Amino acid sequence: MWKMTLRFIVIFALLGPGCFALAGNQNPPRTRYDNHYVIQVNPQSQHEINYLNDLGAILLSCHEGCGPTDYVVHRDLLADITAAGINFLIHNVDLQAEIDAEQARLSARGSTDPRDEQWFEDFKTFDEIVDRLNAWVIDYPQLVSLIDIGDSIEGRDIWALRISGSPDPKPGVLYNGTQHAREWISPMMNMFLAEHLIERYETDPQIRHLVDHLEIYIVPVVNPDGYVYSWTHNRLWRKNRRDNPGTSCDGVDPNRNWGVAWGEIGSSGSPCSQVYHGTAPFSEPETQAMRDFYFAHPLIISNIDFHSYSQLILWPYGHTTDLAPDHPLFNLLGVQMHEAIELVHGEAYDYGPAYTTIYPVGGASIDWCYDDQGIISYTFELRPESSSGGGFILPPEEIIPACEEVLPAALILAEWSTTPVKFNFHNGPPQILPAGLATPIEFRIESYLGVELDPVSVKLYSRLNAQVPFTETLISDLGNQQFEVTMPAVPLGGSLEYYFVAESLQGLQYTSPLSAPDEFHLAHATQAHHRFNLNTDPGWESEGQWEFGIPLGQGGQYGWEDPTSGYTGVNVYGYNLAGDYPSALSETHLTTTALDCTDLTRVTLRFQRWLGVESSLGVSGDHAYIRVSTDGQNWITIWENGQVIMDGEWSLWEFDISDIADFQSEVYLRWTMGRTNTWKWFCGWNIDDIELWAISTSSCPHDLNRDGIVNINDVFYLLGQWDQLAVPADVTGDGYVDLDDIMALLDAWGECDE
Numbered sequence: 001m002w003k004m005t006l007r008f009i010v011i012f013a014l015l016g017p018g019c020f021a022l023a024g025n026q027n028p029p030r031t032r033y034d035n036h037y038v039i040q041v042n043p044q045s046q047h048e049i050n051y052l053n054d055l056g057a058i059l060l061s062c063h064e065g066c067g068p069t070d071y072v073v074h075r076d077l078l079a080d081i082t083a084a085g086i087n088f089l090i091h092n093v094d095l096q097a098e099i100d101a102e103q104a105r106l107s108a109r110g111s112t113d114p115r116d117e118q119w120f121e122d123f124k125t126f127d128e129i130v131d132r133l134n135a136w137v138i139d140y141p142q143l144v145s146l147i148d149i150g151d152s153i154e155g156r157d158i159w160a161l162r163i164s165g166s167p168d169p170k171p172g173v174l175y176n177g178t179q180h181a182r183e184w185i186s187p188m189m190n191m192f193l194a195e196h197l198i199e200r201y202e203t204d205p206q207i208r209h210l211v212d213h214l215e216i217y218i219v220p221v222v223n224p225d226g227y228v229y230s231w232t233h234n235r236l237w238r239k240n241r242r243d244n245p246g247t248s249c250d251g252v253d254p255n256r257n258w259g260v261a262w263g264e265i266g267s268s269g270s271p272c273s274q275v276y277h278g279t280a281p282f283s284e285p286e287t288q289a290m291r292d293f294y295f296a297h298p299l300i301i302s303n304i305d306f307h308s309y310s311q312l313i314l315w316p317y318g319h320t321t322d323l324a325p326d327h328p329l330f331n332l333l334g335v336q337m338h339e340a341i342e343l344v345h346g347e348a349y350d351y352g353p354a355y356t357t358i359y360p361v362g363g364a365s366i367d368w369c370y371d372d373q374g375i376i377s378y379t380f381e382l383r384p385e386s387s388s389g390g391g392f393i394l395p396p397e398e399i400i401p402a403c404e405e406v407l408p409a410a411l412i413l414a415e416w417s418t419t420p421v422k423f424n425f426h427n428g429p430p431q432i433l434p435a436g437l438a439t440p441i442e443f444r445i446e447s448y449l450g451v452e453l454d455p456v457s458v459k460l461y462s463r464l465n466a467q468v469p470f471t472e473t474l475i476s477d478l479g480n481q482q483f484e485v486t487m488p489a490v491p492l493g494g495s496l497e498y499y500f501v502a503e504s505l506q507g508l509q510y511t512s513p514l515s516a517p518d519e520f521h522l523a524h525a526t527q528a529h530h531r532f533n534l535n536t537d538p539g540w541e542s543e544g545q546w547e548f549g550i551p552l553g554q555g556g557q558y559g560w561e562d563p564t565s566g567y568t569g570v571n572v573y574g575y576n577l578a579g580d581y582p583s584a585l586s587e588t589h590l591t592t593t594a595l596d597c598t599d600l601t602r603v604t605l606r607f608q609r610w611l612g613v614e615s616s617l618g619v620s621g622d623h624a625y626i627r628v629s630t631d632g633q634n635w636i637t638i639w640e641n642g643q644v645i646m647d648g649e650w651s652l653w654e655f656d657i658s659d660i661a662d663f664q665s666e667v668y669l670r671w672t673m674g675r676t677n678t679w680k681w682f683c684g685w686n687i688d689d690i691e692l693w694a695i696s697t698s699s700c701p702h703d704l705n706r707d708g709i710v711n712i713n714d715v716f717y718l719l720g721q722w723d724q725l726a727v728p729a730d731v732t733g734d735g736y737v738d739l740d741d742i743m744a745l746l747d748a749w750g751e752c753d754e
């Protein structure tokens, strides 16, 4: 025992002085804020601002000259400030105690597993963030990769996470955080967003759509040196760690160092200032790395730069009161983002151009992104709303709610970024068509970013049963961005490949799908085989408040109410026909009886939906699911809710469930309400006119590939199942796919051709 202790003392004696010397020279002691208050001032004049600056008050919220501004001041100065006639509110009488409490909490926790499910319950160091990024690369190699975009002044890597469903070039969105070191919620927000995109990719069609059609880049920590320093030395450090020559003041403000309106309003040439702009535009390696990344990725069309605090959505310009040429678009998306945020936890985020909404800023990233690169770039100021809510020292229990509420806003920008021209089909482009009938469909085309469409240029290209070439169909312009097209009749079992094209007046082509004509939409001509119009009760298994009957048009505590009848007839299946679903509900199911799909292929579920449900985002949302099973025990989720849904009307939904249901003797469908949280409640599920559409194999058993004719393609199909047991290609039913089956095909050659 003694020996051991002695050994340690010796080791310390050897190592110690060096360590301490290091700590003494390179690592100054932690900056303390004993006896410092956080006050909120509403400066009435430049004179008052100058007075506070001269006193050495530390500006926190940087709201200078524009409404309430938070400062840190020594308590001995309060008398002087009062004497100078400046009014203030006291938000915190012991800033150091708050810093100490945070530090004690953080140093008490053990080491963090990069895959920890509770990762978002407290703030994370730079190394912990990088570890989690690396874990994602290992766990999801198809979906994510890490790019080293440059080094900080102190030589740390600046990482960009790339999330994308494929390597092909696509429009890009870049999210970044932590230009400012002390804004610790900012890297958490970036990580939360990344995690949502990665983990929901498989089950959430909206996320899959985004990740498949975008290159999403996430740079959680633009300023790693400053961030590390705010953990180890000064909790309120804002800038990078530039050693400014000829002064004892360190650091350049990265968000004053970009190359538009550099050195102008709202920045300072003094190295001691919190908003020191540096010696030249892009003088700092951190801003250079970001700039060069934008240069190298010209397809990036949008960006959010996350900061804290104040709860704001800001867009260009920051350096002038002029409105940006794209102000209407910024505003349109800004309002949508504001509303989406409010729906999650009721928090109001103000929005507007930066100059007038927060304060004038020259050399900020969003103005450079917009003016130099044409990028639709926003700054978000995250929680809290003011320093009375903790300022930069946000209580850890607010991390998840803060990230949850801003997530849908980030997704709105991503969705918009997939293309400035949107083809909106009421329920996605049709995947099934009623066999043998020409079917009219309506859709809308919206355009943004100054793109103006030529309505005459809108066309459908389609081809039957994969036979080249595509033929052109004209489309009627119904006005008001609405169009109608008649889809050609397709014989039962046949398929239609199709895509839409629209041209802008500027001569650019836009398509649906985005990658047409390399990819196209595909619809199969099928028939309804199981039909539940719910005029009578099919007697499905209904738990909790699931019921069959007439909905009463009630509920809608937070939005739209239930319907007052079915889509057809008066009855529906719904969750609580007399109002909203309750809070704290566990998963509660409506389950169909077994539906026989033995002879069916290309099975698609169609039903009418009227649903109201809170966003499912994060751990505390409300949930709704659709699931399918072939044994009533094991369920596959085919749909789950993402952002808030308030249908307020009936709409048709289609799900291709052929992978699960084709040729199965028992198929069960299940709609689930719950879990729900204790927060808001909505009207929940109402469903009607549930149908399974498919092609019956018994009508033309030898047409194995279901293209409407027995021919050589069916032989290829059969060869693909050679020697297998109990598969459709066993047309003779003798248990094996073999020569007998080929002979049977030859006998049936040419059958089913219409």
Ligand code: 0X9
Residues within 6 Å of the ligand: 060, 061, 062, 180, 183, 255, 307, 308, 309, 314, 316, 317, 318, 319, 354, 355, 358, 359, 360, 361, 364, 365, 366, 367, 379, 381
């Ligand atoms: O001052 C900043 O850089 C940002 N606020 S913060 O409190 N996080 O420091 C606001 C930047 C807003 N952007 C422009 N005005 N362009």
Ligand code: ZN
Residues within 6 Å of the ligand: 179, 180, 183, 307, 308
């Ligand atoms: Zn900031």
